[in-house]
Amino acid sequence: MLQVLGSVWALLLGLMLLMVGNGIQGTLLGVRGEIEGFSTLSLSIVMSAYFVGFLGGSRLAPELIRRVGHVRVFAALASFISAVLILYPSFANPWAWTVERMIIGFCFSGVYVTAESWLNNSATNETRGQVLSLYMICQMVGIVAAQGLLLVGDPSGFILFVIPSVLVSISFAPILLSISPTPAFDTTKPMSLRALYQASPLSIVGVFLLGGAFSAQFGMAAVFGTQAGLTLPQISIFIAAFYIGATLAQFPLGWLSDRMDRRRLIMLVALVGGTGAGLGALALGSFPMLLLAAFVIGGASNPLYSLLLSYLNDFLEPEQMAAGSGGMVFVNGVGAIGGPLLTGWVMSMIGPAGFFLFISALLLIMTAYALWRMTQRPAQKIEDQGAYAAVLMQSTPVAVGAAQEWAIESADEENDQ
Numbered sequence: 001m002l003q004v005l006g007s008v009w010a011l012l013l014g015l016m017l018l019m020v021g022n023g024i025q026g027t028l029l030g031v032r033g034e035i036e037g038f039s040t041l042s043l044s045i046v047m048s049a050y051f052v053g054f055l056g057g058s059r060l061a062p063e064l065i066r067r068v069g070h071v072r073v074f075a076a077l078a079s080f081i082s083a084v085l086i087l088y089p090s091f092a093n094p095w096a097w098t099v100e101r102m103i104i105g106f107c108f109s110g111v112y113v114t115a116e117s118w119l120n121n122s123a124t125n126e127t128r129g130q131v132l133s134l135y136m137i138c139q140m141v142g143i144v145a146a147q148g149l150l151l152v153g154d155p156s157g158f159i160l161f162v163i164p165s166v167l168v169s170i171s172f173a174p175i176l177l178s179i180s181p182t183p184a185f186d187t188t189k190p191m192s193l194r195a196l197y198q199a200s201p202l203s204i205v206g207v208f209l210l211g212g213a214f215s216a217q218f219g220m221a222a223v224f225g226t227q228a229g230l231t232l233p234q235i236s237i238f239i240a241a242f243y244i245g246a247t248l249a250q251f252p253l254g255w256l257s258d259r260m261d262r263r264r265l266i267m268l269v270a271l272v273g274g275t276g277a278g279l280g281a282l283a284l285g286s287f288p289m290l291l292l293a294a295f296v297i298g299g300a301s302n303p304l305y306s307l308l309l310s311y312l313n314d315f316l317e318p319e320q321m322a323a324g325s326g327g328m329v330f331v332n333g334v335g336a337i338g339g340p341l342l343t344g345w346v347m348s349m350i351g352p353a354g355f356f357l358f359i360s361a362l363l364l365i366m367t368a369y370a371l372w373r374m375t376q377r378p379a380q381k382i383e384d385q386g387a388y389a390a391v392l393m394q395s396t397p398v399a400v401g402a403a404q405e406w407a408i409e410s411a412d413e414e415n416d417q
Contacts, residue, residue, distance in 0.1 A: 010174040011119045012138045017171035018115065019142025021164035022108050024149050025085060026050070027239055028164075029097065030222025031155045031232065032089070040223065042094040044344020047219030048337055049098045053105025055333035061110035070114050071176065077107040077114075078172055085165040089158050115175055140247040147236035155232065196312070196327045202263060202373045203312035206270075206366050207305065207328050211335025212342065213273075213362040214301050216355070217242055219340040220347070221294075224355040227347065228284055241291045245298030253303040261379045262311045266304065267370035273300025274363030281356035297359060304366075305332070314380055 026047075033043045064073050084104045088097065119135060146164075153159035197204045221242065225235035257265055273296060280293025309328055316324050339358075346354035 010177065011115065012134055014171045014173070014175035015112075015115050015119065015135065016138040016142040017167050017174075018108070018111060019139050020146045020149070021081075021085075021168035021171065023143040023146030024160070024167075025088070025104070025164045026218065027147060027150060027222045027235070028155060028160050029088065029101070030220070031150070031226055031235065032092070033094075033097075034223065034226040035156050036092045038094050040227070040348045041344050043223050044220065044340045044342075044347075046094055046097045046101050047223070047340035047344075048215070049101040050105035050219065051215050051333060051336040051339070053102035053107075054109040055105075055330070055337065057106035057109025058113065058329060058333065060106075061113045064110065065114060065117075070117065073110060074114050074172060074176065077110045078168065080104070080107045081111070081168050082165045085161055085168070089161050118175060136250065137247070140243050143243045144240045147240040150232055150236045193327065193331065196324060196331070199315040199324070200312045202266065202370055203308045203328065204331055205369055206266065206308045207332045208335040209362045209366045209369075210301060210304055210308065211332040211337075212339035213297075213359045214305075214332075215336035215339030216343040216359050216362075217294075217297060217301065220343045220355055223344070224347070224352050228290075228352040230287070230290075234287055238287075238290055238294055241294035242298035243302075245295035245300075246302030249299035250303050250306065254306065257307055257310060261374075262307060262314070263370055263374050263379065266307050266311065267367050267374070269300045269304055269307065270363045270366040270370060273297050273304070274360045274367055276300065277356045277360035277363060281353040281360065284353060293356065297363075300363065301359075 029046065030043060033046065038046075061073065081104055084100045084107075087100055091097075116135075119131065149163055150160065153163070193204070221239045222235055225238055230238060253265070253269065276293050276296030280290060280297070283289030283293065309325065312324055312328065343355055343358045346358045348354075350357070
């Protein structure tokens, strides 16, 4: 592991700084929006715009890279990110923020595609699994660290918007100065949604619902915190709890997924997450209970993405997996667009508890659907299941494709033994 880290530390450092910069701006807007007097519905539109841009960037950035190259795309998108981060406090208007969030979502998506391409290119067949694990850890460390940065300045001022701008600018240095060569870029056209649904209805329906649940917690957690009367330190700890839970649960659930019927595990994890969210709605006056609810939701929702992706792989040929992963990213992105919008609407109707109730409803619907699907198709034999592909929902198709490639290689090695 240390040898692998020594070869990719510069890339991982750059990617972690990107996650810090992106993580703080998402939380900060929720807090600053409340200070500016934005309505819950207005903030939900602002938060949803990020996922519109991110989905568009994941589709269009590869073509931009093929046309003008990684370095030019990197530099251009970096300029837009830095400009938008400074513009947020300069024009505190919900419609201006909506456009800016869409732009910054597009730019971050393109930047992640470029950086993840470099990272994947620097890995070998023997080290790809370790590199992916290190990348997941850096992603989570970056997002958790971002929440701590909220405490170093006043959210009503400018300094907290300057910090992510500086971090994003610095993040490009280790990536662009890395000795890793510029990677060749090639993408696979996603499978049709009909073909994906026919292969695994549970994976497609599940990842759509999960997109809404994840974007709700990613985009609206800070809005919930301000409406629930949490202090700024409490909001930062509350949001960090989602990602700490996700980090700690990912690999134990991956171990279980290779040893039991994945549908049963998907159902159980969704049930635990939905129940945890429901309890959160009943415990608004208890901060420790809110932290527990956030920890449980994060520990369920993030690994569910990997479980659904791995379950889809069980019904695809190896040569179809890369195309299948692209389709899964698209379906997840479509679901993510509606998450903040619907959460904001529910919160505007019934108050802060709507944040937890919306997430709970989506996860419990997934639970019920998984249970129904278990009656429609016989369970696979455990030995016929493919390897678990661990990946986070905020990754682009490049990282998801790398996880798929590693899963295929692992399956091939097991078949050869």
